[in-house]
Amino acid sequence: MAIVLGSNRYGKAENRVVRIYRDTDRHEIRDINVSSALRGEFADAYLVGDQSKILPTDTQKQTAYSFSKERGLTSIETYALELGAHFVDTVEYVQSARIEVEEFEWQRVLVDGTEHDHTWVRKGQETRIAAVTVTGSGADRTNAVIGGFKDLVILKSTGSEFTGFLEDGYTLLEPTTDRVMATSLIAKWRFTSTDVEWESTYLGIKKIIIETFATLHSLALQQTLYEMGKAVLEAYDFIAEIRFSAPNKHHFLYNLAPFGVENNNEVFNADDRPYGLIEATVIRDEVPPAPEAWDSYTGLV
Amino acid sequence: MAIVLGSNRYGKAENRVVRIYRDTDRHEIRDINVSSALRGEFADAYLVGDQSKILPTDTQKQTAYSFSKERGLTSIETYALELGAHFVDTVEYVQSARIEVEEFEWQRVLVDGTEHDHTWVRKGQETRIAAVTVTGSGADRTNAVIGGFKDLVILKSTGSEFTGFLEDGYTLLEPTTDRVMATSLIAKWRFTSTDVEWESTYLGIKKIIIETFATLHSLALQQTLYEMGKAVLEAYDFIAEIRFSAPNKHHFLYNLAPFGVENNNEVFNADDRPYGLIEATVIRDEVPPAPEAWDSYTGLV
């Protein structure tokens, strides 16, 4: 069998673009980490080192910064769609472009109880993400859009159990009807439309996920994930599927009995490793798959 | 000159204690990373490997967990003072104990606009810290107490300049009268009392620091640090000194001129390295120094 070039792409990863809107005294800030990757007729660069069809990664960087002013940066999904379309539409040899964005949220500081016009602290909670793959031109154009977040660290101190599991010769775990359940949640959802109010949708999905985590009496992290996903899909008909990756951040009950001290689910060791890791997809039956949507470039999104 | 054993200490670092209060349906959570280090008559362990005066680091760990229940964990300064006193008072060979604490804040989630009783997300902003050094017994007892925070990421998009600086043959920097100023601030303050309302004091100091950062028109990060420190010392007479370490997280104006795009302080590159790093102490004149207060054990606090 011949040896050939297979799947390939290239681009510039992790451009740290900060965009300030200052048209009035009340400034606005958007703070992103954006990466672009191109697929296309690039075989000659690999096979013989011919760069004549290669738009440099430095050029992709310049474009990412300039677009934050030229086109604006108000929703990361819109920004990513415009940047992706630019590469496909203006660079002859590009067949598809993937744009991945992390967004870091800032919160206005209070001065005497009033929000300040131009000072913020970094919010520090979940990182919002978007990944857009723009492919083809004209009638063949497709836009695969992923929204989501990562690193939402959430914990409930009761309302979670784990019992009735399968046992084999390596099973030492004791069942529990009351435990701490905590995770650092990654959630990614796929849109079937680009005619979306991106900001309110993001907040709405996050609200559903958090409220379900809080209020569902959990028999397992698996069940919690499924119910969160189902609730999101019921609420937003333009979401085709949602994927979760949830490390079970173990909080082990600390044994204080040797010291004569009661520990009624009050003192825990927050362990680092190993951790349970649960993955789940909740999806509409018969929705056409979109594998390119999920083909992460940087591993960050 | 003879070769001798000099300064030494040992302990258990980074115990991840999570304490849930669940006496009512409305739970409370405290989440800390606590380290302990002991000084004392330990030369024989170093010189000849004799452990008979060495309380194992594992024992220190057990005590840290148990004290979060036995004594409670409501203010990290109080918890650290009690844990430190325990080692000095109960272990014959211990002359002083240092307890370092990082605290991770959690925020109740909202369900239909109401705070939930037992679910939180990690707040994710600054990490609160405390470092306590308890030395000696009886009338000779001293308690050196540091409070503070690290990693408060704060940014202002105007109201900061940098001009009129010294120039030499390696100076290329252009002065600017309007720039983004951002830092990831570390602030540590030394108490001269242990009769303090720790929680309200922490919030009060943080409020002063943030408000000063926001409202002072800054001629340099140095000036901002000094004014923040001065305002804290003016407000709290039981604070003897405050130390800042402030990386100048450079946001470089991105050059869009080659593309015919105006950039009126609107698009920046948030650079990683190198960074300016400014240190300042603001202190009461003639206050006796307390070098042991600042002698960090883990480097975390």
Added chain:
Amino acid sequence: MAIVLGSNRYGKAENRVVRIYRDTDRHEIRDINVSSALRGEFADAYLVGDQSKILPTDTQKQTAYSFSKERGLTSIETYALELGAHFVDTVEYVQSARIEVEEFEWQRVLVDGTEHDHTWVRKGQETRIAAVTVTGSGADRTNAVIGGFKDLVILKSTGSEFTGFLEDGYTLLEPTTDRVMATSLIAKWRFTSTDVEWESTYLGIKKIIIETFATLHSLALQQTLYEMGKAVLEAYDFIAEIRFSAPNKHHFLYNLAPFGVENNNEVFNADDRPYGLIEATVIRDEVPPAPEAWDSYTGLV
């Protein structure tokens, strides 16, 4: 369209198993980070919280540690194949098991020029990886095996150029015929056999990759990746494909002209972000694909 459970798996991630062989005075050490994930008839855990078909992640952990003694740990590919087969063969509801391994290499210290029997320093260079997916039973059994490494930081100070590239209105980059080329390479290769001398094959592939990087005059990182992959596939007929992910760790020539100092490719700034990121697959034509082989669970492998 109905809302249904899609793809899912669960397991225990990042078990830090250290295995010492001490049958003679000359000990051996293997140091791994192993994760397991199971797919199977687990829908009830997600849909209704029924755990009766769920082997706990804690049990998976116990098995990972015990197998390092029961079966031994000499090659990570063999260990992963045995651990994966165990879950599929002994747990009724498991249809496939994925085992991901990172291995940290240790190097014997020298004492008076002689290798010590039981003391090592961590080698600290690339992390070797393996990922095995064992699916089905009996005649339907398939074993997808990936070997590889990550974080091989390699640099050449000449013998690399980048010229003749495509330009558009955002292109500022100047061509260069002599630059530093550096990357932190990830390489993963897929085996079509399990009858492999894993240790010598690993060393042989790494040798080819390093030697190609060193000796090929590079017209682009793309070309270097392709030539490395081609050389590996030419040498090992049981390798079906190899995938590279290569961040272009930019070393920018530092401008010393303002100081009257020549810089003939002698002084560079090693920049952090952004970075070029090049992906390439080199593959045998007509080899059947094995998507499950590449379906990373932890993101570490």
Added chain:
Amino acid sequence: MAIVLGSNRYGKAENRVVRIYRDTDRHEIRDINVSSALRGEFADAYLVGDQSKILPTDTQKQTAYSFSKERGLTSIETYALELGAHFVDTVEYVQSARIEVEEFEWQRVLVDGTEHDHTWVRKGQETRIAAVTVTGSGADRTNAVIGGFKDLVILKSTGSEFTGFLEDGYTLLEPTTDRVMATSLIAKWRFTSTDVEWESTYLGIKKIIIETFATLHSLALQQTLYEMGKAVLEAYDFIAEIRFSAPNKHHFLYNLAPFGVENNNEVFNADDRPYGLIEATVIRDEVPPAPEAWDSYTGLV
């Protein structure tokens, strides 16, 4: 008591200078992370925002890069001494300069068994460090020089015990006469001369430390640290003191008894946190202290 400005300094941290020597076909590489901090007559910058005595941190950066060519970069101690002296000698308001350096070692790759002229892999073991504080002018000039390393990860699989320790009511630990001992060692030594062969001295000290760790039958990590330090001071009379910080990276024997599997110090869990942390200084009696030598600026060195 009046509120005043106390100790302060400022500079540029983490300049990533890479220096290639290419005078012959066999290139050489030095790869450092260098930081500079200045003390002096800078009160006006803090008190009133007057920058007229402030040499910008950007200027310090330019100088650090340029000096790697102008003065060369062969030993980090020499480079740091020259850079520090430059700031003190040429900038009127500077009273002292501290230069901190991390050095990342590279190893030539082999091609057909021969070292390549211009290709290296990053060595990845300990990071060498230096910290120099240059103070005053003319006859008052002092040079405090620290050399050392951090993150030397070293492990012995036998020849270590821990018994006979003090017990109290929180003591659960069992004594052991055979355990794994591992640490990620930080060692810093203070020179009393600048007339030193820096490269051979570094290698010699590292050799002594490693050989002592390997060959000493250890009754405690404390004892191992002391013996390492004593051996270094006996070998180098221009070393005044050496300081160690040694996390006890616990390798806990894994309990395989429930599975009927023997574990004769063969299978361990490499735990992350908490960890024992041992600090020791070995010093020549009556050597004058040099507190400025140890006053870390970046926390990296």
